[in-house]
Amino acid sequence: MLHVAVVGSGPSGVYTAQSLVQQDPEVRVDVLDRLPCPYGLVRYGVAPDHEKIKSLQNNLRAVLEHERIRFLGGVEVGAGGVPPARLGELYHAVVYCVGAATDRHLGIPGEELPGSWSATEFVSWYSAHPDSAADGFVLGARSAAVIGVGNVAVDVTRMLARGVTELSPTDMPQAALTALAASEITEVHMVGRRGPSQARFTTKELRELGTLPDTEVIVDEEELALDPGYRDPSGLPATQRRNVEVLRSWAAAPPRGAPRRIRLRFFLRPVELLAAGGASPPEGNRDLGGRRVGAVRFERTAPDRHGGVEGTGRYEDVEAQLVLRSVGYRGVPLEGLPFDAQSGTVPHRSGRVLRDGAVSPGEYVAGWIKRGPTGVIGTNRPCAKETVTSLLEDAPGLVGREVPEDALAWLRSNGVNPVEWPGWLAIERAEAELGVSLGRSVVKLPDWQSLMTAAQRDTQRQPPRDQQPV
Template sequence: MLRIAVVGSGPSGVYTAQALVQQPLVPGILVDVLDRLPAPYGLVRYGVAPDHEKIKSLQNTLRSVLEHDRVRFLGNVEIGAHGLTPERLLGLYHAVVYCVGAARDRRLGIPGEELAGSHSATDFVSWYSAHPDAAPAGFGLGTRSVVVIGVGNVAVDVARVLARGAEDFRPTDVPHPALGALTGSAVRDVHMVGRRGPSQAKFTTKELRELGALPSAEVRVEPADLALDPAYTPVPVTDTVRPGRDPAPSASPLAAVNRRNIEVVRGWAGMPDQGRARRIHLRFFLRPVELLGTEGRVTAVRFERTAPDGAGGVRGTGSYEEIEAGLVLRAVGYRGVPLAGLPFDETSGTVPHLAGRVLRDAVASPGEYVAGWIKRGPTGVIGTNRACAKETVVSLLADAPRLAGRRIAEDPVDALRAAGHRPVEWPGWLAIEDAEAALGASLGRRSVKIPDWEGLLAAARGVDGPSRT
């Protein structure tokens, strides 16, 4: 019998646990899914926008795995410099699979990035998702204009949350302080800006179309921006395409998703003012060069106009434009974070591996594996983690005869407690769910997330915690 630790309870971790207990080659595998947080599900709980209830329902699938009779959830267990070392963890289990994601956002590396009002989109998402590490003070939504730098799905999510009416979030699990801030928001203009054109943007068409479906906001696109894209062709006079809908299929050499994206954006170009309360401005071929500010706070972003360089990239043109903003959110990608005690490739932001086996000095380390973003980088969608996890599990199972001979602790939980850790097990998580349902009922809402460490841990242990509103 093998006892395996999976570090991380997001999709990659849970899919790894599922692949381990469902495979028929090595029967009886026991899996402990460890997480630094007392709540499971990773980015499905703390990264998916609250109005994306269909995607958030993936929690039900992940839940069924964590309730498997050979899977055990152990929250509130930190691995790394301030917690359990990988070396010590490997003494408790036959093998460890690290599924710790890519938690660090990329920076712009331009002057003014340190100004107040300049944040990562990751921090903003954590705030409205009630991540317990999020700054409790929230974000300054007293400004009329916000700039979101980036044209991927995270940027689209952030722009949509800023432009959507706060009442739309009352039926969701958004934390009450964030709901209050969104209700009092003065934001009227959200500028989502990319350095390249719509044919190279990373958002998916479904996410993009949602911007055009907001009843309280309208999407504006500069036709001059689109004209710079080599893949762009103006809408013929005889075309009767409705905004946000695809016209007839074209012979464009673009990939299908890129072609759909540019056609959706093309439908918005030149649309007349509809007089709605908020506006989402999609801007392209603008590269941020400086955040401007007064008295230590951002007031605008200076962009350089770019143009296609003929090789798939862009070049600066020496022409500049400033967009007013009291809040700037960068959404330009993620990067893995080194975990103390594990090797790390600073260039790729991943743990070196061979088919999921961790490599130390180019040699596979017995019993150590990776899956998810820390293995392959921040690429793919949630479902991509299934195939990634299966590859790692195949490697682990091939090593099983050798791993089974390792001496480990009789019960890792006893060893964790003896070392001073206080794991939150599945009943503790169910107690958090009950507390969040009760919190929502007290506020006249559905279940509402508890946004702080003290409240989560108090709920898990069945005691009264601090105010959760």
């Protein structure tokens, strides 16, 4: 019988587990996660007001409740936790689905000023990620700049412009809801260095900005017209063509004088963040005696002859006491695994991990750590299937190696006490109870202590896994 560990319980990890049990009638799969909660970016990355996408958790739940799949949360793999080499001794095969855990930087002066954050940090805060130590995002800010024109940039822009009435029914943690309700931000600039025909947001996400109550979207027709694809969208792919149509309609609309404004800007490249008062900060100094970011200096760009943009030497300062960069994710090395720093991925061949160019038996990857941070949630399904196909082709040579009957016993004997499925269900109950106490629906627990306390509470209500109905 093949025993497989899947490291990561986001979509790529769950789809990997699902593909394994669908294709092998006897395989047993442990899905390990560093967090006590499953679902990865579906829980901690999808915006709280996107209920339809978040409902994907129900599909992932059905997989994790399969009789031959076991969820083990709170298990660190790598530095400070279970080394990959040891994990390889506990299972016949290990599939790493650890995503892309960090964000890209702008690499410009002033990026470390207070008030300058990554969109990842902001999303973690309003999604109640237990690692989020940040706070005070919107405190005292009147204007915000979101640098980037992908779907994450649209998400954080929308969150900044949303009112408490729309956010209260979501599972957003109470502290974030309170802070956003008290926000004084009335202007959000979403800025891209290239043109509208090259923006990465989808039309559905873009259109949502135009449906926000008490908010108007402002687009400059002259700025849009710098893009040849905007002037003649007939040759653009369907999504970009629809995006251009939406932007064109907003540019033609007269101002409404709404209390909040979202300004979509294009052909502007950030070159410096300025401290309040206009002085640029010493490199690497985030404190500056309490001084915060006050503006972003942009250079106007123009299309070049190669599909990119070039600087024009003309500059514009945009007021912003809050700056969120949303310029892409990046994988990070996992101690004990090979890593390609240039691509931010683990070297592999059809999902098989490569060490010094040779296949490493029993080690596999799927998801963003395999292919880079590309695609949508559904892209993880064929990616996982390719890796599982490779693993099952290798299975005859893997099952001959002796492994423990139950890796959980080894974990416990070495001080690792995983949060099993009943513990996760206890967290769900605690979040539902918190929501009732606050007069809301489900409200996420925002920190490690509250999550672990909930996981350990009332777990006796749940029968052992082998006695639960299938």
